[in-house]
Every structure is written in C-alpha cells, then in structure tokens.
Amino acid sequence: MPRGRKVDSDGEVTRQLLLEKAIEQFAEYGFHSTKISDIVNKAKVTQPTFYLYFESKEAIFLRITGSFQMQLIDIITACFLEENLEEHSLKLQINSNLKSIFTFFEKNPLLTKIGFVETDSARELKNSMVKQITENLKSGQRLGYYSDLYPMNLVAESLVGSIERLTLNEILTNKSRPIELAKVLVDIYFTGIQKK
Amino acid sequence: MPRGRKVDSDGEVTRQLLLEKAIEQFAEYGFHSTKISDIVNKAKVTQPTFYLYFESKEAIFLRITGSFQMQLIDIITACFLEENLEEHSLKLQINSNLKSIFTFFEKNPLLTKIGFVETDSARELKNSMVKQITENLKSGQRLGYYSDLYPMNLVAESLVGSIERLTLNEILTNKSRPIELAKVLVDIYFTGIQKK
Amino acid sequence: MPRGRKVDSDGEVTRQLLLEKAIEQFAEYGFHSTKISDIVNKAKVTQPTFYLYFESKEAIFLRITGSFQMQLIDIITACFLEENLEEHSLKLQINSNLKSIFTFFEKNPLLTKIGFVETDSARELKNSMVKQITENLKSGQRLGYYSDLYPMNLVAESLVGSIERLTLNEILTNKSRPIELAKVLVDIYFTGIQKK
C-alpha cells in the first residue's frame, strides 16, 4: 500500500472509527487481550495511524472509560443526591432513578461492559455509588420512611450488587428492559417477596 | 549452584508451595498480570520446576479455580436443592444457607477472589446458582410462601448480585461477618426495608 | 485549519527558519536525537513543509555542516598555507591564525558544535587541518626555526587536539576569549611551561 494520505480521508472519521473498534475489542476481550493490531486491523489503518490519534493503549482505554464514567457519575449524582424525599413519591422516584440508570446502560452496552463491569477503576465508582445510596437511605430512615433495623450501608451494597448483576445478565443480554428491572428492585427492597 | 534434587526435597511439598504462591499472585494481580516468574520466585524454585508440576499457566489456574468451584457447587447444591420447604423454618433455613456460603468465602478469601469474583468461568457458576435459587423460589411460590407478583429469575439474579458484592466488599475486607450479612439479606428479600 | 499558502508567507523565510531551528536542535541534541518533528514544531510548520525545502534529515544536516566546514576550510587554508615564513613574525603570525580560528568558532557556537566537535565528517576536516599544520611546521623546521627533534605530525595532532578541547570547553562556554587561548597555545607550543 502506498504511503501518505488516502483519498477523501478525514481525521475525525478515523479517530471515531478507531474509538469504535477499540470499544468493541475492549468489550469483547478486555484490556490485556486487546491488541493495538486488532483495533487498527478492524479499522483498516496501520499501527502508526493509531498513535496519530491516541498516545498509547492505556490512553485510549482511559479516554473510553473516563468519559463513560463521567456521564454515569452525573446520572447517579442527579438520582441520589438531589432527591426530594417525600413519602408518597419516594417509591416512584427511586423507581424512576433506577430506570434511568438501567436505560443508560441499555443505550451503551459495550461501554457499560468496559467501564462499569470489568474495569478496576469501576470499583471506586461503585463504591461512591454505594456511599451516595447509603446517605440517601439514611435520610429516609431519619424521616421515618424506612425501618430502623437495617444497616443502610449493607443495604446499599446489596442494591448496587443487584444492579450490577441485573445489568450484566439482563440488560446487556437484552433479556429484560429497564422498566421491569426497576420495578422488581423497588418491590423487593421496599416490601420483600414474602406473601403477607 | 548444584543442580538436581535438593536435600530434603519432596515433590508434593513443592507442588503445594507453588499452588499456594500461585493463589496469592492470582488473587492480588489476576490471571494476566501474574507471571510464572513471579510465582516461582516467591516459591524460591526455578521456572522449569513449575512445569514439572503443572502443564501450563492455564492449567494451574484451572486447577485452582476448578477445585474451589467444585467445593462451592457442592455447598450451593446442598443449600438450595435438598431443602425441605416448610413455612415455619423457611426463613431460618435460607438464613443458614446464606451463612454457610458466606462462611465458605470467609474461610477462603484468596480463592474466592480468584474463583468467584474475577474469573470468567465464575459466570457459569453464578448462572447455575441463579438457576437453582430460581427453582427454589418458584417452589416456594407454588407453595404460597412468596408473592406471585415476582419474576423469580430476576429475584434470584438480584440476590446473587447482592451476595457477590457483599462478599467482595464486606467479607473479603473483613468488614462484616457472615451472620450479619445473611440476616440482612433475608430481612431485605423477605420483608423489605419500608416501615410498616 | 485552512490549507495552502499562508498570507505573507515566503518560501525563503521558511527555509531559513527551518535551518535555524535545525541548527539549534542539532547543536543541543545531536543528529540522532534530533527529530524532524522537533524541528518543524519549533519552526511552527508541518512536516511536509520540511520536505519542501530539504530532501531528508541527512540532507539538511549535510547542508548545515557542509557550508560551515567550507568556511572553516577557507580560514584554515588561509592561515596555514599561504603563510610567509619569516622568523621574526612567525610567532605573531601563528598567534593571529589561532585567534582567527577561535574567533570563527566564537561567532558560530552552534555550528561549531555541530560541524566541528560532534560530527563524524569533522574527522576528515580535522585530519586535513593536521596535514596542513604538519607541512607548515616541517617548513619551519627546514628553515631552522623549530627543533629537529620533533615528529611534526604528532605536534600537529597534539595542537589540533588542544584547539578542539579549548574550543569546546572554553570558547563554547564563554569562559575564555580567542585572544587568551591563542596566546596560551603559542606560548606552550613555542617555549613550554618549564621555568628556565
């Protein structure tokens, strides 16, 4: 293949293509097993072209996970922090919050796999999610909406675990929709499954 | 250094030593970032010695995860399959089941990290766990102990997610004991956190 | 950014700019560690622009060292070849010659570093310098001005070595001036340092 610029080539297009292919590879094989050569082969460019747009394998990975996680943090913050805690709407509100999280995951399945499920840096993110939910639950507890018997940090941990697994096995596999999962979770965590 | 058999050396001891060090490395760094050279350095033997006892890096990893996962399957099967479903003891029974699972994890923290949390092959295991729990819950539903409104496979997924996260963040960090976690989970999933 | 000719741009200006920046880089980092990208970045043009004016990295390097070395050869030839060997003025003459060489170096410090100190091609130049000085010294020897005991080629080698080192460590660092160095060298080589 001759050197130099291809006809009708456009840097922004190539950059996006590389990002896209990188996302696919990272989602399927993870960071270590993804090779630069795979990414560029899929994008039909050569390896030096990769380095035209991204500093390193780590850099593109951080760019991908970073921007995804920032979006996710925004959503979570909006959900669990600025909540107006009124009893009659509480359940609805939480339902809606969970739904928006699941919906975000549903819209970005590959990024979710890379940036929420499998990355080390997702650990912090989930931990901060746990913290925010814990605070939220404690507020509800103080206001008398939730039973005093529960250690809310454990409840929050449990909920985040539920969200993670349902995301991985129901959302990312297209087996369930956000609306269903949000409802189930709210029902379980609010009233339990035992027949009254 | 002279070659050949060391004085007082015993093959079985070396094999166990390698297994032990491999477990430590895999638990701390994961499969990809663990190098054979790390394992043998820690065990104070040379690389060829490793291959005297294990066919490959994959082989030792499978041996480690495999035996752990077999034990875990036994425990889970015992818990959720051979259960006698009587209403008055149901909650106690499940509580006890969860406690034994968490206890198993607490006793084997490194193996749990390798074989339950971070391995791909753990996916199947957790899936089968979900299936067994689902069946169990459906039986309870048929017998009228649980509300008919819940899709039990999702409940089971949610529960497994909760277990996983609590294991990772509470058991493996020594923050909580099995008995607490079992109680919290039973309480949540049976009756919910909403104040009555 | 729009492509094509910039407003007010002038090829010759760009060529000079590239030369200048290349000289800076070559002087500071040497041939191998100087990258085309460094040169063009400093000149605020792009890489293809470089190839508009110079065929290759080697080409610009040769152009730089070549023109410098040609000037230097002229000076040296003037100094040591067309010399009129009269005893009373010999020492003065040589003093003046050395001074003009050092002055040339002082005026072109970067080029001196590139083209006299660090380049392989400077070897030939210095060798021819040695030859000319040798001939000159031999003439002086034949005319009875210098002792017959000295192998003049070695004296010439020694002198060139002295010049090189004093250039590098005194002239290029601005620690000494040409006039001092010329005097010291003439004194040493003519009469030695031993107290009479």
Added chain:
Amino acid sequence: MPRGRKVDSDGEVTRQLLLEKAIEQFAEYGFHSTKISDIVNKAKVTQPTFYLYFESKEAIFLRITGSFQMQLIDIITACFLEENLEEHSLKLQINSNLKSIFTFFEKNPLLTKIGFVETDSARELKNSMVKQITENLKSGQRLGYYSDLYPMNLVAESLVGSIERLTLNEILTNKSRPIELAKVLVDIYFTGIQKK
C-alpha cells in the same frame, strides 16, 4: 531452531560473548546505531537471551563504559594525585604517567573509543582529569618548577585535548606507540618546539 538449552552451553561464556560483541558494535557504530539484534546475531543467540544477562541496551552500555571509566579513573588518580613532586624526577614521572595512560588505551582500543572518545559521560571524566592535572600543575608552579605566566587550567585543558586526539588518531590506529607519544607531549609541554 529448537527451544531450550543448547548442548554444552554456559551462561558465563554467553554473557562474555554478548559483552564482547556489544563492545565491537558500540565501538563501530555508537550507542544509537547499535541494535540489540546486531549484538545477538553476532553472538549467535536470540534477543531474549540478551535480556537474560542484561537488563536493557542502556544497562549493558553503562556496564561497559562504567567499568572502563572506573579503571581509567584509578589510573589517572594514581598518576596525577599521589605524585611526589621533586624537580629532578618530575619530567620522568609525567612521562611515565602519560605512558601508562596511553598504554591503557592501547590495550583497550574498543573500550577507549566507547568510553573515552564518544560517550557523553566521558565529558565529566575528562573534566575531572583536567581538574586533577590543573591542581598538579599549580603545585609545580608553587614549587617554582613551572613558569608563573601560565593559566594552568588552560594548560591542562590543552593537554587533555592533546591526549584525546593522539589517542584517537595515533593509538587507536596503531600508528604510534605510547612511549613516543608520552615523550612528544612532555617535550612540547615542558620545553616547546622552538629552536633555542
């Protein structure tokens, strides 16, 4: 070629072979143009074998230059520091010192090229050489052996330049022997070339 140990292979032999070939390459092509692949090809081993014995290209280079320079420093220190300054033997002593330096270079021509002529780190070494010689000359000056008119640091610089050039062009090319060069230098620097 099959993997694993070769018949009769010996690590120490291989290490020495690699060192030897590396020295040849570095001497001929310099650090940057010497490739690991060249070294290992010449030594008839593969690239990973190189890394069995040396951490990196830089490491082997430093090892080579380092040990050479340490030996050289020892020699120089012995020569110019512990000198007993008595007038009748001064000239002989310096002659002998220069001879041992040139002899050291003659015995290690490749190392000399790498570690004395072409390396950046040789700059410091030569500078310290200049310093020691300067001190030595100043002592001689104070004792009245040398003329007060000379700035001895410049004389020392000049001498080191002479040594360097004579080493490169006479010793390393086998054109002159240490004994000749030492004599010439002593004669020049002590009494000058002018006929009395």
Added chain:
DNA sequence: AATGAATGAGGGTTCATTCAT
C-alpha cells in the same frame, strides 16, 4: 526432583517520509 540456559512468538511504540488536498 530440580536447575541453568535458551528460544518462539509476539506486543507496544517511534520516526522519517509520502500522498492528496
């Protein structure tokens, strides 16, 4: 039973250079 010595197979990255606009 164990070691010393070596290699196959790649993986990430850099840099001078070139084509199309």
Added chain:
DNA sequence: AATGAATGAACCCTCATTCAT
C-alpha cells in the same frame, strides 16, 4: 507554499515454554 492524514520499517522488550544437565 503549505497542510492534513497516513504508512513502511524498524526497534526494544516480555513472557510462557522447553531442552540439556
């Protein structure tokens, strides 16, 4: 006259694995 975009050709280095002792 100048740029945006791309590539060929290396180069350094790592790691699991294997042979000879």
